[in-house]
Amino acid sequence: MEYANYIARCIEIARRGEYFVAPNPMVGAVLADADGQILAEGWHEQFGGPHAEVNCFTKIKNSKLKIQNFKDCTLFVSLEPCSHYGKTPPCAKLIIEKGVGRVVVGMLDPNPLVAGKGVQMLREAGIEVVVGVLEDECRELNKRFLCLHEQHRPYVILKWAQTADGFIDIHRELKTSDLHLNGALAISTPETKKLVHKLRAENMAIMVGTNTVLLDNPQLLNTHWEGRNPIRVTLDRHNRIPADARIFSDGIETIVYRDRTDWPFVLNDLAKRNIHSIVVEGGAKLLAHILETGIWDELHIEVAPELTIGDGVAAPKIALPDTFETVDGHPLYTIYNKFVKK
Numbered sequence: 001m002e003y004a005n006y007i008a009r010c011i012e013i014a015r016r017g018e019y020f021v022a023p024n025p026m027v028g029a030v031l032a033d034a035d036g037q038i039l040a041e042g043w044h045e046q047f048g049g050p051h052a053e054v055n056c057f058t059k060i061k062n063s064k065l066k067i068q069n070f071k072d073c074t075l076f077v078s079l080e081p082c083s084h085y086g087k088t089p090p091c092a093k094l095i096i097e098k099g100v101g102r103v104v105v106g107m108l109d110p111n112p113l114v115a116g117k118g119v120q121m122l123r124e125a126g127i128e129v130v131v132g133v134l135e136d137e138c139r140e141l142n143k144r145f146l147c148l149h150e151q152h153r154p155y156v157i158l159k160w161a162q163t164a165d166g167f168i169d170i171h172r173e174l175k176t177s178d179l180h181l182n183g184a185l186a187i188s189t190p191e192t193k194k195l196v197h198k199l200r201a202e203n204m205a206i207m208v209g210t211n212t213v214l215l216d217n218p219q220l221l222n223t224h225w226e227g228r229n230p231i232r233v234t235l236d237r238h239n240r241i242p243a244d245a246r247i248f249s250d251g252i253e254t255i256v257y258r259d260r261t262d263w264p265f266v267l268n269d270l271a272k273r274n275i276h277s278i279v280v281e282g283g284a285k286l287l288a289h290i291l292e293t294g295i296w297d298e299l300h301i302e303v304a305p306e307l308t309i310g311d312g313v314a315a316p317k318i319a320l321p322d323t324f325e326t327v328d329g330h331p332l333y334t335i336y337n338k339f340v341k342k
Helices: 003-017 052-062 091-098 117-124 135-141 143-151 190-202 210-216 263-272 284-293
Strands: 028-032 038-043 074-079 102-107 128-131 155-163 167-169 205-208 231-235 254-257 277-280 298-304 325-327 330-337
Touching (some): 003 028, 003 038, 003 102, 003 135, 028 052, 052 091, 074 135, 102 135, 117 128, 143 155, 143 277, 155 190, 155 284, 190 277, 190 298, 210 231, 254 263, 263 284, 277 284
Parallel strands (some): 074 102, 155 277, 205 231, 205 277, 231 254
Antiparallel strands (some): 028 038, 298 330, 325 330
16 A cells, blocks of 8 residues: 555645635545555544544545444544644544544644644553555645644735846825725736636735825735635734725724834734734835745746836846746746745
């Protein structure tokens, strides 16, 4: 039985919960018999709902398979089964009750409520446990969740679009308390706009600076991709954002930092709110401040190769590698990921 193949399948099905389980991790579970035949699969589908292991056993219960004894079966799970009572009972306890003979775990859970306790509970019950199969791939799957629990801050993604000659906008006059609509330089295409909204769906929060709110009056919604709208975050140290700004519309949570606006403080506060990821979309001053601190994990940079304006608001200047990862094969939208594997 090739353990890696089953954990790879766990990772694959875990992604089905990508837009719905935050701040929980994405988890997949696969149950196989002694011959390696897959009996059932399950994944964490929604925050507050049953975990992957529970859904996997539910599939067995609802199937035509009449299995009375799981002693010769192996349960594969991408993340350590939980050992505590939260919104759901402990999955480790369920596995013990089912009498599963072996459990293969992709990686341990860094959440202090679990952190090895699930594996310990299984082993003390006499279950064989194997840990650390495709661990790097499992870490990549839940890099946001891991960042929150290992670095005690949200996973930070900086995103901007720029012209071929390195500008993110034209120069626009900003008048105190004015709210504008549009007027910004159009750089994104309909295709890349979908990718931006996909990014919003993948992360819990989205942030812009004061000037961006005043100049663009954005709603910061996810309208071109499935999944939830992100929590909106902005800075307003001098109380310039009016109450009728669109970031306060629609009943979606908006967090405004006024007294403390330094980046480490903001990240610490977001972590206390259990927000595991944030996309920063501008403007130039905010992006420059964050880049200066060095506290970020990914850059998403969109370039319009045929658009030049000669002068305007300069894109952030940062030394980057020669090659980038393309997003969905799109040559104009690239990612630099500096997330460090433990």
